[in-house]
Amino acid sequence: MGSDARAPGGARSLTFRVLLLASLWSMVALVVIALVISTLYRRSAESSFQDLLRAQLYNVINSVSIDENRALTGVPQLGDLRFSQPQTGWYWIVEPIGDSFPSEPLTSTSLGFGSIPIPDTETIPFDTRYERYYTAEDTFGNTVEVVETEVVLDQDGRTARFRVAGNRNVLEDDIQAFSRNFYIALAGFGFGSLCLNAAAILIGLKPLDHVRKSLEQIRAGQAERLGGVFPREIQPLASEVNALIDTNRRIIERARMQVGNLAHSLKTPIAVLLNESRVLDAPHGDLVRNQAEAMQSQVQSYLNRARIAAQRESVLARTEAAPVLQRLARVMRRLNADIDFPLTVEPEDLMLAMEQQDIEEVVGNLLENAARYANRTVAVRATLAPEEGDAGDPQRRRWIVLEVEDDGPGLEPHEIQEALKRGKRLDESKPGTGLGLSIVREITSEYQGTLTLSRGESGGLLARLVLPAVAKDVA
Structure with a gap:
């Protein structure tokens, strides 16, 4: 950043x-x-x-x-x-x-x-x-x-x-x-x-300005190709850019297909291990089940990273923030009837430069973690961060700040570092694999964002995500 x-x-x-x-x-x-x-x-x-x-x-x-x-x-x-x-x-x-x-x-x-x-x-x-x-x-x-x-x-x-x-x-x-x-x-x-x-x-030079605006629209996810009629000198450039976009899209689709094939090939062996662990006597059954669940979570995490790496350079990834966050909040309210999940999205048309399933993975883990330790409230806030770079810089980035804050006991500074370690669980009495926060951090970093944990105003844990936004100033 x-x-x-x-x-x-x-x-x-x-x-x-x-x-x-x-x-x-x-x-x-x-x-x-x-x-x-x-x-x-x-x-x-x-x-x-x-x-x-x-x-x-x-x-x-x-x-x-x-x-x-x-x-x-x-x-x-x-x-x-x-x-x-x-x-x-x-x-x-x-x-x-x-x-x-x-x-x-x-x-x-x-x-x-x-x-x-x-x-x-x-x-x-x-x-x-x-x-x-x-x-x-x-x-x-x-x-x-x-x-x-x-x-x-x-x-x-x-x-x-x-x-x-x-x-x-x-x-x-x-x-x-x-x-x-x-x-x-x-x-x-x-x-x-x-x-x-x-x-x-x-x-x-007006056609070059048209090319620039078309590229900004592609980067913002408002278009998929360079459209329009260009002069003879610029048409080869437009054709090469469109060919590059098509190649990029094919690479993404191929990577997704391979990720899907790998997930499908690993699904059955892991399910078999989980089923076998149920018929084994303790403590061997518990050991096999815990390791299989950990294996399933880790495989899913690395598959997500591979998929994100394949589409990270895509200029077409975009998801409207409000509908995804509203759907996740509704699900969490059904699962946790005694906890309130107030949601704030300002402005309402915030657009994240991320795949929808990655947003759901990141925010879902944070909400599950917050609901696990909250007393009565888990607040979710999404706002637009101040712009970076010069106004005329075509490579300037815009970011969205997404905060999830609970009113639970919170964490001390030394506990925050431990919580971010893969597989680390600070409270063994609560269910989970200890992979949630590490998965959130890995997915966020793949999008060049950041995850920080601190104590919120209510005394609970405040998880602050900085995620890439789609530029809204495209002409």
């Missing part, structure tokens, strides 16, 4: 493990997807930003030329107000290179008196299209992305440097806005996916 250390409930739950693994995988997948898509969007946004600057650069190139005074001239119209508004970070600049012609640079209105530093070409060289891109900081503190190229403007080789700059903060704000909205949408999608996964897993 003790309990062993077990792993936490979550670690033993298949549903918990599947949900945990699915959730972890979904979280990892969503994080990876978020990083990949964010990176790809950044690359695409940067490439589009550079393409826009390049297009504006060529618009400026097409709008600028050299006049007859060998000065740069032209008014580029880029169609973007940011090139006209001051300090926006959107600029275009055209500068003469070398001393080929003394001209002032042309700049957009947005640059005003500001400037953008030019890195060395060795640090950032031109590419195959004779363009280069770099990031710089203008006079006003804006971080700008610059595209630059050099163009020969006339046949005399006069060359100018063309630069178009765009505010990089605009690009970063766009990327951050996309990432923020994307992460919110992805989080909502992830939460919805987790809920759908959880629902799918719970629905998918």
Whole structure:
């Protein structure tokens, strides 16, 4: 009736493990997807930003030329107000290179008196299209992305440097806005996916829960087989469990048949010995009769133990307590008219996980023993003991406490130990073989129960049995 250390409930739950693994995988997948898509969007946004600057650069190139005074001239119209508004970070600049012609640079209105530093070409060289891109900081503190190229403007080789700059903060704000909205949408999608996964897993594992409930019903004696239609993956398990139950039942029936055959084969020889003992002279007749009766009781005891051992692991043994106890009390009242046998069963639907004949053997011996020494009353009480184990533990046990108390002289502690010994009789003046209490203890122990003797409140002997109960909380 003790309990062993077990792993936490979550670690033993298949549903918990599947949900945990699915959730972890979904979280990892969503994080990876978020990083990949964010990176790809950044690359695409940067490439589009550079393409826009390049297009504006060529618009400026097409709008600028050299006049007859060998000065740069032209008014580029880029169609973007940011090139006209001051300090926006959107600029275009055209500068003469070398001393080929003394001209002032042309700049957009947005640059005003500001400037953008030019890195060395060795640090950032031109590419195959004779363009280069770099990031710089203008006079006003804006971080700008610059595209630059050099163009020969006339046949005399006069060359100018063309630069178009765009505010990089605009690009970063766009990327951050996309990432923020994307992460919110992805989080909502992830939460919805987790809920759908959880629902799918719970629905998918529902047949296993049905199997569990069916097994609990079998253990409680409310069913004999796993019933219902199961999925293809679970059907072999259900078939094997049903086959195991059938095998268990056949073993029990075979053991019972063999016990019956043995009892039948021993019945006649023992009866012959008892009959012969009656015609023998004393003291030999008494000796043979006593030994034959003892042999008969011991054989019956061991036959009971063999039968109980054969069916002990059966999940189908169950007997309603109240009718059996009421019938035994009625029999004892007829045999002992001067003794009262009050009976209490709480609750009334108590169900013992024992064979009916074993209950009758155990309680009958206790009642006979109590009636033999009682003055006026033998009280019988059956109650449900507090539950053992966790509420979700499928292996938890429930027990019924059955007490038989008489108002006789009772026993002292040292006498209780002697009374439990096989064949020991404390009062030779009373009839019996001295095997009753030992048989009760043996049958009780076969069902993993206990028998204790003590002095009751009335001063007589109190026999307390703890016997296995059928679980009543099966769904």
